[in-house]
Amino acid sequence: MGRIIYLDHASTTPVDSRVLKKMKPYFTGLFANPATRWTSSISQKVDEAVEEARKNVAALINALPEEVIFTSGGTESDNAALKGVAFANRNRGNEIITTPIEHEAVLKVAERLQDFGFVIKYVPVDSEGFVDPDDVKKLITPKTILVSIMHANNEIGTIEPVREIGAVCRERGVFFHTDAVQTVAHIPVDVEQMNIDLLSLSSHKFYGPKGVGALYIRKDVQIVPYMDGGGQEQGFRSGTLNSTGIIGLGEAAKLGKEEQEERESCIKEFRDAFLKKILEEIPAVYLNGPNDDRRLPGNISIVIQGIRNEPLLVALNEKGIIAGGGSACSAGKKNPSHVLEAIGVPEEDLFSVIRITIGKDNKLEDIDFIVENIKEITNQLRALSPFWEE
Amino acid sequence: MYPKIIQEHFTYPKNVGRMKNPTATGSFSMPDLAKAVFYFLIEEGIVKDIKYQIAGCPFAIAVCSILSEYAKGKNVKELKNITLDTLGLFFEIPTEKEECINLSLNAFLDGVKSA
Ligand SMILES: Cc1ncc(COP(=O)(O)O)c(C=O)c1O
DSSP states (O other): OOOOEEOBTTTOOOOOHHHHHHHGGGTTTTOSOGGGTTTOHHHHHHHHHHHHHHHHHHHHHTOOGGGEEEESSHHHHHHHHHHHHHHHTTTTOOEEEEOTTSOHHHHHHHHHHHTTTOEEEEOOOOTTSOOOHHHHHHHOOTTEEEEEOOSBOTTTOBBOOHHHHHHHHHHHTOEEEEEOTTTTTTSOOOTTTTTOSEEEEEGGGTTSOSSOEEEEEOTTOOOOOSBOSSOTGGGTBOSOOOHHHHHHHHHHHHHHHHHHHHHHHHHHHHHHHHHHHHHHHSSSEEEOSOSSTTBOTTEEEEEETTSOHHHHHHHHHHTTEEOBOOOOOOGGGOOOOHHHHHTTOOGGGTTSEEEEEOOTTOOGGGHHHHHHHHHHHHHHHHHHOTTOOO | OOOHHHHHHHHSOSSBSOOSSOSEEEEEEOTTOOEEEEEEEEETTEEEEEEEEEESOHHHHHHHHHHHHHHTTSBHHHHTTOOHHHHHTTSOOOGGGHHHHHHHHHHHHHHHHHO
């Protein structure tokens, strides 16, 4: 295969070579179980590295190390947060507030909780995907125990006003969870300043390994551990630690903190140049979500009218360009994105969306090549399309 | 990823476009708005020309192209009997792509049956 231009970083990122280097010794020589640190010197070394990772993750979000619990990733963190808070606070109430644009790792958990007697209320979003903190306030009742609203949306890049939402929750004495899987290490995240009680993050979205993440749990939050066993992670999450993965996450967090500003400005430059060019070059293209600083630096979600995204993505892949936006097609059964529906994208455009998500290693010089290819393939597909009239 | 013949017809689809004065047309749509339209020029029962338009996945596009090549010069009567199994002679049909293939096939059959 020739050169690959990877533009699907919201889906996952490659492991940074410095992260891999940090992890390597812990696969073989330093393999011991960190739990046996009092009796084994190798375990002690692993334990120290795990605790260093915890400090790095905590520093990235301005938390205390003891408030960081390692998990298997964003999905587990979201599950642990919602189910954990729900079951621990059942005596106080049974209402949970969330949005219709959350990742499935929150939405499906909320649906599951309904089977156990919890009531889920959805705050609406506007046409750019924003939640209004006043709407959250209106939905809170004495029975509300948790608000879960994502920091930024994975499909359309909308950054929610979490600080204001957090303030509303704090004022009303309701716990506030945010899924920050798309923002940690990409834009500043500060649990103190943003009034956050629980926060989910995932390593593979910022150049760490897959299958590892963390849940931040503020000290005073009541939560039922949902993984019982040997009592690791202060009893919140039993199971032998994925030490190698955690150490990789820690290194990715450290690099993420050091390089966040620089990465953000390069990525923004790419995004703005790319967007300008594609809007100029191809007619009947428009952006989903906001077009200002309230958008994730690396996210471009566009509708290309008259075509379906899947053949475009497949044809781009043949040119070595990997973009996102289409779930695998099974024609009639294919469900439109719940996020695009929630922001009111017209029905005929729902399958015409591609998502370009930029990473720290994308090169400005490639923009012309990428846009030229998208343009050429779009023209071919429009020539085929019964929905396109020149 | 895709069978070779699908890959080829997806990359270079044949007989693409509308037809000015077709003698028969057929179309089919999916609930998710994927759509295929076929145009036939039939003289004395023989397919003289065929064109189509399609908004669908790569499989659906390739199948339109394969069907259009297959149909040229053939008797419409014969074409009425095409099924998924007929296409199975050209490539292996993955179960999860049956619906996509049926989109194109149904549009095609809608046309030949109206002829
Ligand atoms: C917003 C959001 N939440 C949760 C997840 C799930 O994270 P993970 O893949 O680590 O389970 C993702 C990743 O797709 C995401 O984008």
